[in-house]
Amino acid sequence: xxxxxxxxxxxxxxxxxxxxxxxxxxxxxxxxxxxxxxxxxxxxxxxxxxxxxxxxxxxxxxxxxxxxxxxxxxxxxxxxxxxxxxxxxxxxxxxxxxxxxxxxxxxxxxxxxxxxxxxxxxxxxxxxxxxxxxxxxxxxxxxxxxxxxxxxxxxxxxxxxxxxxxxxxxxxxxxxxxxxxxxxxxxxxxxxxxxxxxxxxxxxxxxxxxxxxxxxxxxxxxxxxxxxxxxxxxxxxxxxxxxxxxxxxxxxxxxxxxxx
Amino acid sequence: xxxxxxxxxxxxxxxxxxxxxxxxxxxxxxxxxxxxxxxxxxxxxxxxxxxxxxxxxxxxxxxxxxxxxxxxxxxxxxxxxxxxxxxxxxxxxxxxxxxxxxxxxxxxxxxxxxxxxxxxxxxxxxxxxxxxxxxxxxxxxxxxxxxxxxxxxxxxxxxxxxxxxxxxxxxxxxxxxxxxxxxxxxxxxxxxxxxxxxxxxxxxxxxxxxxxxxxx
Numbered sequence: 001x002x003x004x005x006x007x008x009x010x011x012x013x014x015x016x017x018x019x020x021x022x023x024x025x026x027x028x029x030x031x032x033x034x035x036x037x038x039x040x041x042x043x044x045x046x047x048x049x050x051x052x053x054x055x056x057x058x059x060x061x062x063x064x065x066x067x068x069x070x071x072x073x074x075x076x077x078x079x080x081x082x083x084x085x086x087x088x089x090x091x092x093x094x095x096x097x098x099x100x101x102x103x104x105x106x107x108x109x110x111x112x113x114x115x116x117x118x119x120x121x122x123x124x125x126x127x128x129x130x131x132x133x134x135x136x137x138x139x140x141x142x143x144x145x146x147x148x149x150x151x152x153x154x155x156x157x158x159x160x161x162x163x164x165x166x167x168x169x170x171x172x173x174x175x176x177x178x179x180x181x182x183x184x185x186x187x188x189x190x191x192x193x194x195x196x197x198x199x200x201x202x203x204x205x206x207x208x209x210x211x212x213x214x215x216x217x218x219x220x221x222x223x224x225x226x227x228x229x230x231x232x233x234x235x236x237x238x239x240x241x242x243x244x245x246x247x248x249x250x251x252x253x254x255x256x257x258x259x260x
Numbered sequence: 261x262x263x264x265x266x267x268x269x270x271x272x273x274x275x276x277x278x279x280x281x282x283x284x285x286x287x288x289x290x291x292x293x294x295x296x297x298x299x300x301x302x303x304x305x306x307x308x309x310x311x312x313x314x315x316x317x318x319x320x321x322x323x324x325x326x327x328x329x330x331x332x333x334x335x336x337x338x339x340x341x342x343x344x345x346x347x348x349x350x351x352x353x354x355x356x357x358x359x360x361x362x363x364x365x366x367x368x369x370x371x372x373x374x375x376x377x378x379x380x381x382x383x384x385x386x387x388x389x390x391x392x393x394x395x396x397x398x399x400x401x402x403x404x405x406x407x408x409x410x411x412x413x414x415x416x417x418x419x420x421x422x423x424x425x426x427x428x429x430x431x432x433x434x435x436x437x438x439x440x441x442x443x444x445x446x447x448x449x450x451x452x453x454x455x456x457x458x459x460x461x462x463x464x465x466x467x468x469x470x471x472x473x474x475x476x
Contacts, residue, residue: 213335257268
């Protein structure tokens, strides 16, 4: 993998919650227009890591980061880096669908409006395009003025994806996006991710190993070796290799269920 | 902590079924060898009748294997083990079919006298193919890559004896054509049994290393 195929380079990244070191010395490349999955047991630091990729952790008191995350050649942890612009470029979809208590239309138009787009025609086009890309348009086009919170869980999650897409990000982070929705809705989201791969770089945290195996191109396995230690990267490689012939015995033991 | 205990118990059971099947296959080659050595048509017939046992084994192993693939979505070493168990079962079943082919030839040779030269060389081939099948299954059980690789060398001897049957026949022209053809066919069948042992070895390599190899 040559350097310019990578959208992000995570270099020697450690993160502390106060005195507690949550992840240690993680180095990982995120290839452009691919899906990278982060897997590992609960508490291994996979959610912490994904939240480092758009500086979501900055919002928590006492958080300190060492190392760097390079996005298109620039370290997002460098002093003076524009985090508002960063979060537009690197969007996030959360575990629980969290539409705003507004109409479907307003949910999607919210970001572009904040970004200064005011013309109705322009906003209409963005809303339609984003809902289409999120594979939700045909289900909601008649009811755009209904509350987003009245949709089903799976629809709400796709609405949240549309909301992210509407601000034209380059990277989409998914933090266990399917853990609160049913299997059919999960399949829809997975198909959607495969579609979105053409235009976006994606990182997904999932505790469902089969989901990682199904959707991702690359998989990173994180683990806390001893209680109280930070999470470390154990193995990173092509998903196909990780799930058929992993190199590290700890990866093998985890994915085959030989330890929890 | 083991979190997939039930699945791993099912996998162990599948594994044990394969070892049982392998014992039956080896026994079948042994019986076929004895039937040829004594040119005993009734012994040969009983081998033909008993082939169902191996067919049942392979069916059961495949059914369980498919079920585990569908329901447990195994990965890594578990995935490779299930795939290899299913493939090895196929090879062992083919070994049984070849023993049936040999046994049919033995039945058809009723009344012919087979020369000591043929007996001796055929005995050699039978013994080697038994040894190779046993060795292949040892390699499987012990996950022994070196043992699996040795099979290729052992196969060379079987191939060589097999070729001797073809080349030596030009000189022994007194023997009847039907006898010659059947003996050459039997040698060829035994040679195929040895090839299956080599294939099992290749599968062991895949199971252990995750690499596809072709022993030549």
